Amino acid sequence: MHCSVTLENMKRWVKMIRFIGGLCLVTLLGIAYISYLCHNSLCLAPERFSLSTKHSVSASSSSSSRSEVPSSPTSTAKLVGGLASTVNIESVAFKEAYEMGFDITDRDVIVFLHIQKTGGTTFGRHLVRDLILENPCNCPRKRKRCDCFRPNTINEQWLFSRYSTGWKCGLHADWTELTDCVEGALDEYEGLARKRRYFFITVLRDPIHRYLSEFRHVQRGATWKGARHFCGGQEFTSLPHCYKGSNWTGVELDEFMNCSYNLAHNRQTRMLADLTLAGCYTGYNTTTDQLQRDRILLQSAKQNLARMAYFGLTEQQAVSQYIFEQTFHLxxxxxxxxxxATLSAQAIAELTPAQIERVRQLNSLDEELLEFARQLLQERFQLLKRRDPHFRQNWLRMVHPFKSERNDANSLV
Incomplete structure (x- = not known):
């Protein structure tokens, strides 16, 4: 009898142990699944789409005045560490770029952040067709893209742009998209995971001319529907459109300006800023904290521009070319x-004073960003000029390529 009771107790313990073991297994599987979701940024989405406490305090304490947003390159340098960065790739800044140059044979990659209607199409073609290289990009006829492979390789790209790799991070990908996507896109393209050094570059334009150029482009039927708007771990596919139907062909300027969620407004600031710092596209242009959001975006855009290896200005082509060549040693x-600028100037001439003022208001962040960029461009130009023992020859080659140095000595900047 005693043995029978003991055997029954043992069976109960075995069943209990199996039951507990099953619970543990289910729990472990649940934890693994949740970890997988978090790794893909899904469970973190609500937190990443809101203004952080740190930035809310900083912005709200000075939301009544834009003057506290750094407006000079020197003050922007102090921003490093002031804003949280989501960039996990190795990005090369201007100083390191011009001191060390660009190594096309190793792991360096130029990443062109192409903002709409800034002259980026022309500049992008210069990059693939006009650089003097030992192994130039291969640009077959009747094909839009070129193969810009490193010397002695068959698929390693040194240029990430529309005319080399195509829109692999989305149509006109912005800073937030590119920094999150570029390394994975190149890993997939080349079939090899590796760490690279990224030299981010862009071109900026006078905001009024750029805005009116985009308006005319949209008026002719452009939509940029292929843009991904990827931010904070997800793609925002439900952003509202300003138009019904397939496009906005024939839109008038007042209607174009009156759409509050028109991404043309302050486009350059938005595309250069880290959007995760201001809630991505959640409540875009509709929140009560718009001044706070604007301040964060402008501050971030200035910081990212200052950190870029290179940027040019459409209005200063010669200076921009000189800075590129000296920075990259190419x-x-x-x-x-x-x-x-004839078309833009003509468009401006046709506007009423009220319309011009409205365009300025809608692009006030871009206006401030451009003023900052002009100062920073001149600082970089003067620095490189002082370090260049052949400045006179290099400069004349750009401004007057077919004239002699003696005849054009007075044309130097």
């Missing part, structure tokens, strides 16, 4: 042509 075969 020369262009032909000088950049000064952008023709």
């Amino acid at each position: 020369d262009f075969e032909n000088p950049f042509d000064q952008a023709n």
Whole structure:
């Protein structure tokens, strides 16, 4: 009898142990699944789409005045560490770029952040067709893209741009998208995971001219529907459109300006800023904290621009070309042509004073960003000029390629 009771107790213990073991297994599987979701940023989404406490305090304490947003390159340098960064890739800043140069044979990659209607299409073609290289990009006829492979490789890209790799991070990908996507996109393209050094570059334009150029482009039927708007671990596919139907062809300027969620407004600031710092696209242009959000975006855009290896200005082609060549130690075969602003000037001439003022208001962040960029561009130009023992020859080659140095000594900047 005693043995029978003991055997029954043992069976109960075995069943209990199996039951507990099953619970443990289910729990472990649940934890593993949740970890997988978090790794893919899904469970963190609500937190990443809100303004952090740190930035809310900083912005709200000075939301009544834009003057506290750094407006000079020197003050922007102090921002490092002031804003949290989500960039996990190795990004090369201007100083390191011009001191060490660009190594096309190793792991360096130029990443072109192409903002709409800034002259980026022309500049992008210069990059693939006009650089003097030992192994130039291969640009087959009747094909839009070129193969810009490193010397002695068959698929390693040194240029990430529209005319080399295509829109692998989305149509006109912004800073937030590119820094999150570029390394994975190149790993997939090349079939090899590796760490690279990224040299981010861009081109900026006068905000009024750029805005009106985009308006005319949209008026002719452009939509940029292929843009991904990827931010904070997810793609925002439900952003509202300003138009019904397939496009906004024939839109008038007042209607174009009156759409509060038109991404043309302050486009350059938005595309250069880390959008995760201001809630991504959640409540875009509709929140009660719009001044706070604007301040964060402008501050972030200035910081990212200052950290970029290179940027140019459409209005200053020669200076922009000189800075690029000296920074990367690469020369262009032909000088950049000064952008023709006739169409934009004509469009501005047709506007009423009230419309011009409205355009300025809608692009006030871009106006402040451009003023900052002009100062920073001149600082970089003067620095490189002082360090260049052949400045006179290099400069004349860009501004007057077919004239002698003696005849044009007075044309130097």
